[in-house]
Amino acid sequence: MNKAVVESKQDExxxxxxxxFLCNWCSYAGADLAGVSRIQYPPTIRVVRVxxxxxxxxxxxxxxxxxxxxxxxxxxxxxxxxxxxxGNLVARRRFAIVKELxxxxxxxxDRVHFMWAxxxxxxxxxxxxxxxxxxxKKLGPNKKFEKKW
Amino acid sequence: MKEKILKKDQVKQLHEDLSRYYSFYAPTKxxxxxxxxxxxxxxxxxxxxxNSKIPPKEILFPRMETLFSYxxxxxxxxxxxxxxxxxxxxxxxxxxxxxxxxSLLETFFNFGQFKDDLFMKKKExxxxxxxxxxTPRATCFCTSLDYxxxxxxxxxxxxxxxxxxxxxxxxxxxxxxxAIIDKLAWLSEANNDDLQKAEELSKKAExxxxxxxxxxxxxxxxxxxxxxxxxxxxxxxxxxxxTCTFLCPTCTCxxxxxxxxxxxxxxKRVRIWDTCQFCLYTLExxxxxPRNTKIERCRNRVLHKFNYYPKNYDLIGCVGCxxxxxxxxxxxxxxxxxxxxxxxKNENKKEEVVVx
Amino acid sequence: xxxxxxxxxxxxxxxEKKMREVAxxxxxxxxxxxxIGYARGTVPLSSSxxxxxxxxDIDSLIWDNLxxxxxxxxxxPPLTEFVDNEKVELKVGIVxxxxxxxxxxxLAKEKQVDPEKIKIIGIPCxxxxxxxxxxxxxxxxxxxxxxxxxxxVIVKGKDFEEVLPYQDYLNELCKTCKVKSPPMSSSLSDxxxxxxxxxxxxxxxxxxxxxxxxxxxxxxxxVITELLSDCxxxxxxxxxxxxxxxxxxxxxxxxxxxxxxTSEMSDIIVFHLVRAxxxxxxxxxxxxxxxxxxxxxxxxxxxxxxxxxVKERFDFTAGLSLDVMPPMMTxxxxxxxxxxxxxx
Numbered sequence: 013m014n015k016a017v018v019e020s021k022q023d024e025x026x027x028x029x030x031x032x033f034l035c036n037w038c039s040y041a042g043a044d045l046a047g048v049s050r051i052q053y054p055p056t057i058r059v060v061r062v063x064x065x066x067x068x069x070x071x072x073x074x075x076x077x078x079x080x081x082x083x084x085x086x087x088x089x090x091x092x093x094x095x096x097x098x099g100n101l102v103a104r105r106r107f108a109i110v111k112e113l114x115x116x117x118x119x120x121x122d123r124v125h126f127m128w129a130x131x132x133x134x135x136x137x138x139x140x141x142x143x144x145x146x147x148x149k150k151l152g153p154n155k156k157f158e159k160k161w
Numbered sequence: 162m163k164e165k166i167l168k169k170d171q172v173k174q175l176h177e178d179l180s181r182y183y184s185f186y187a188p189t190k191x192x193x194x195x196x197x198x199x200x201x202x203x204x205x206x207x208x209x210x211x212n213s214k215i216p217p218k219e220i221l222f223p224r225m226e227t228l229f230s231y232x233x234x235x236x237x238x239x240x241x242x243x244x245x246x247x248x249x250x251x252x253x254x255x256x257x258x259x260x261x262x263x264s265l266l267e268t269f270f271n272f273g274q275f276k277d278d279l280f281m282k283k284k285e286x287x288x289x290x291x292x293x294x295x296t297p298r299a300t301c302f303c304t305s306l307d308y309x310x311x312x313x314x315x316x317x318x319x320x321x322x323x324x325x326x327x328x329x330x331x332x333x334x335x336x337x338x339x340a341i342i343d344k345l346a347w348l349s350e351a352n353n354d355d356l357q358k359a360e361e362l363s364k365k366a367e368x369x370x371x372x373x374x375x376x377x378x379x380x381x382x383x384x385x386x387x388x389x390x391x392x393x394x395x396x397x398x399x400x401x402x403x404t405c406t407f408l409c410p411t412c413t414c415x416x417x418x419x420x421x422x423x424x425x426x427x428x429k430r431v432r433i434w435d436t437c438q439f440c441l442y443t444l445e446x447x448x449x450x451p452r453n454t455k456i457e458r459c460r461n462r463v464l465h466k467f468n469y470y471p472k473n474y475d476l477i478g479c480v481g482c483x484x485x486x487x488x489x490x491x492x493x494x495x496x497x498x499x500x501x502x503x504x505x506k507n508e509n510k511k512e513e514v515v516v517x
Numbered sequence: 518x519x520x521x522x523x524x525x526x527x528x529x530x531x532x533e534k535k536m537r538e539v540a541x542x543x544x545x546x547x548x549x550x551x552x553i554g555y556a557r558g559t560v561p562l563s564s565s566x567x568x569x570x571x572x573x574d575i576d577s578l579i580w581d582n583l584x585x586x587x588x589x590x591x592x593x594p595p596l597t598e599f600v601d602n603e604k605v606e607l608k609v610g611i612v613x614x615x616x617x618x619x620x621x622x623x624l625a626k627e628k629q630v631d632p633e634k635i636k637i638i639g640i641p642c643x644x645x646x647x648x649x650x651x652x653x654x655x656x657x658x659x660x661x662x663x664x665x666x667x668x669x670v671i672v673k674g675k676d677f678e679e680v681l682p683y684q685d686y687l688n689e690l691c692k693t694c695k696v697k698s699p700p701m702s703s704s705l706s707d708x709x710x711x712x713x714x715x716x717x718x719x720x721x722x723x724x725x726x727x728x729x730x731x732x733x734x735x736x737x738x739x740v741i742t743e744l745l746s747d748c749x750x751x752x753x754x755x756x757x758x759x760x761x762x763x764x765x766x767x768x769x770x771x772x773x774x775x776x777x778x779t780s781e782m783s784d785i786i787v788f789h790l791v792r793a794x795x796x797x798x799x800x801x802x803x804x805x806x807x808x809x810x811x812x813x814x815x816x817x818x819x820x821x822x823x824x825x826x827v828k829e830r831f832d833f834t835a836g837l838s839l840d841v842m843p844p845m846m847t848x849x850x851x852x853x854x855x856x857x858x859x860x861x
Contacts, residue, residue: 070794071767071775078776078787079423091850101848104857105831109797109845111856112826116730116819117790118738127858140858156738157783159422192747193653194812210657214812215749224749225780296675298659300560398566400590402753404811420779433779439752441769490753490809491586492558492565 028082028148032057032141033072035065037095038130039087045134053138054145057085064088066099070110073124077114078157083123083148085141090128100128119156122147163339165331165348166355167322172329176203176253178345183251183288186220188213197252208254208324211298212482216410217252217259218266221283228279228417230429246279250287258303258310258480260291260317262410268474269413288337291318292329293359295366300483302372302496307477312370313363323359330359374499376467376477382506383468387460389505395498396459398491399438405485405493406436406462411478414442437461463498525582525643525683526666532640533580535710536612539638541575543708549610549636553591555584561660561672562648566591578612582646582665585688585808587801588612589620589759593629608634610708614642616803618699618707619836620759623799626836626843629762637707639699644691645804646670649813651686655679689817690804695719700837719834723825729818740818741786747812748785750778754806754816755792760799767791793819798827798844801836 034040040061046053062068065088076084086107088100107126115121125144129137167175176185180200189198189205194214200206232239267284270277294312297303303310315321319338323330330351333339342348406412416435421428435442438459443452452458470478486494536554543549556567556577564583568591569575588611611617618637624630651660651672662673670681684692698714699707729740752768755761768776768788776791777784800823807815827833830853831844 071791074787074791075775078783098848101850101852104852104854105845105848108830108853108856109794109826113790113793113797113822115734116737116822117741117786118732118734118736120734125858126856136860139860144858155424157787158424159420159781159783161422161425161427190656192813193656194747195657207657211659296659299661397568398591400586400753400756400809402756402809403749403751404753404809407749407751408811416778418778419774420777420781431779434749436751439769441765487560487563488811489563490757490811492560492563494559494565497559 026149026153027054028056028145028151028153029080030057030083030085030144030148031076031081032059032085032087033062033065033068034059034129035067035088035095035100036061036063038089038093038128039065039137041131042087042129042133042137045131046138047134049134051134051138053141056083056145056148057141064094064096064099065103066094066096068103070106073110074114077119077123077154080154080158082151082154083125083144085125085127085144087127087129087137087140090130093130120151122151123154163333163342164351164356165333165342165345166351167329167331167348169328171347172206172208173203174347175345176200176206179251179253179341183249185251185253186217187253200253206254208292211296212256212259212294212484214484214488215408216262216482216484217255218262218410220250220252221263221280221287222266222270222413222415225431225433226279226415228430228432230427232427234426243279246282246286248283248286250283251290252287253290254292254322255289255318256294256482257291257312257314257317258294258301258482259410260289261308261310261314262480262482263287263289264317265411265476265478265480266413268476272474288320288341289318290320290322290338291315293321293323293362293366295324295362297366297370298483298487299371300486300496301370301481302374302483303481304367304370305372305374305376306479306481307376308480310481311363312366313359323362325355325358325362328355330355372483372496374496375503376499378506379467379499379502380471380477382502383464386502386505387464391501391505392456392460395463395493395501396454396456399455399459399493400491401438401440401455401458402490403434403436403438404488404490405495406438407434408484408488410480410482410484411466412436437465459493463495463502467499467502524667526664528643529581529665532710533578536580536638536640537575537578539708539710540569540578540610540612541572543610543636543638544569544572544575548608550607552578552610552612552638553588554578554612554638555580555586555588558583561663562646562651580612580640582643582670583648583663584612584614585645585648585805586757587620587759587803587805588617589624589630590757590805592621592635593624593759593762594764606631606634608636610636610638612640613637613699613707614640615694615696615698615700616642616801616836617759619696619801620803621836622700622839623801623836623843624759624762625839627799627846632839637699637709639707639709641698641710642691642694643697644687644694645808646683647686647688648808649810649815651681653813688804688808689815690802690807690820693721693725693821694802695721696834696837716837718832719828719837721824721828723821723828726818726821726825742782744818745785745789745814746782747814748780748789749812750780750785750788751811753809753811754814757805757809758796759801759803759805760796761792767795789816789819793823796820797823798831798833799835800824 094100187200187206195210197217270280319335321332333342414435415432444450466478552569555564668683
């Protein structure tokens, strides 16, 4: 996840870089649907496909912030739809804690987002990404974990 | 007379004069803890202190030290070596035990075929101004050590100060120290009364050290005691944290890690303090850990200082500052451990090596 | 539970006496093989955990306001010395104030201790004196003697004596502690010295956090940075924590290296953040991490926040009962989603 790899051509306007962890069964397919349906959303996200939202260790989220991503999105199946029955429910508790603690130490709450998106919700996925991009853009670059050299 | 007098309010001027040539480090209070920091405002200098929480070894052997840094630009990697090693360092107000610890550190970093350039270069560029210890802690035991430890020991510093109440008696020791004093022409001369007072304070300080340990035979006793049940006993309540070793003025262990800055495509290789008290310290790639439990790890700390050091360098690897005693979270008292070791002396004479 | 302020010292002496009696009879009747308790430290402002196997040593057991280490730390992972030659685990009696018992209950819930092998010797606790704060505030005056009497902490040293109000010089977490004695439902075959308390749920308004939580993210970051800036990464907080029993801590993992081990501020904050994350629903608020920190860093903000998160979200308080499932070990369909991004 070297930043150089994802460094896009900078236009006159700053664009955030957001890492998205999408579960294989719902959200990834949802993103795919958005793509094949040609629904427009900003090119700010880079997708990491994971088997289930329950696979997402909070380390991934914190490590992404340390490595300089401006925002993090985690998306999984709606409660009840998990391919593994309860993976997303376990994840939900975990994310609640992560979100509160990040907020507590002073990371802006709008940097890290959790959502549900099913395989049929291409439109919703695009809407959410548009919204998240806007929110993160408003915050500006993520510099908190930058090392003092 | 070579001794001079520095009035307490003149410390400011001393700082002003010397910080022109040196990076001036002195004890200062950070959130209630005394630590050595580079001083820019002489008001921050805190000389009425028992001893610093973090020993001044931190200046020459910091918690985190860059070995080199690098930049990655597409496929090119550009390495930048350290350039700040020529910096002249002055450490002001060091207690005699900590001043001696610099020589112990040097013994380690300058030993054998592979010398540590970083440390040695900094050491060469360092001037140490010592400060006599008039208020030893109850846990201090420098007088028990083999280096003729004394709260007023002058041998390891360039200039030695003694707090006489209103003034400091300034005693140039090394050639460098003499040269510095010569430059500070504004210092007033000391008279015989001052010298006598310093002498009295020295005696008084010595009498204040209540802990007397017999360390003469400790190294020999430890030789056959590797598997003695004592180690189990003394490690029982150890938590396995790194307090005793991180805050020890003579501990030298470090780990080399990569510190990568993904933001800016650069990184540095750093060394950070490590300690034999951590499980990971001796863990081998195969998964085998020769010091798997805290019994071995506690043993190693004692053996290293009181057995391996005497064997390798003919010195005891302890200065007697007592930091590990009063900072240990579970009060695992080194003095008690030494006493227990000394107590097994007679046991060993029975020729039976006890196996745990 | 507001207790009438009695003479703390007299109370402690009484407890100490009873505790020794209980411990003695447990050892004599071979109900336990070893007793873990506190012994007098060799330096003031300290106490030293002790392991008693012989009845003759019972009198080294003490009880005062400096028993700050959480003794549950010593049973997980089981110490090698608790397993005898036939690999039979010894039965351990543990001198437990409220937080030690809570830690044991939680550890039993996590299947880290076998309730059969543990006997809680319950002690009503008056709180632990904040040794780091006293040290810091006295500055460069060495404390040689400390005692508590009535509602005062008296510290003596060479040429000085200071009297400090006891309630102010308690550990921050003891000030808000609601479970001073072991919770009764524990059923870890307990013996209680003094009165026991029946408690199934703790009421708390977490008003002590409101000031911090009203800050902006920038201000919070500043406070946290300032709080942790002295950290030397000696990991005393981790090692003293009864809940930190992992074989390999996340900071020590190097395949891959998740988080840096350096003293860079960002690495230090990440260590404490991720450790806190692992403590959610598990921290019993004993304050051992702050008491043992050699630099005197007080982690109470983080401890309290953890307590608050699980209390408000999952109505859970760690270590009160063996019957309730800890929140991070289970899930519910109807859990709150207020933190998630909605469609609007």
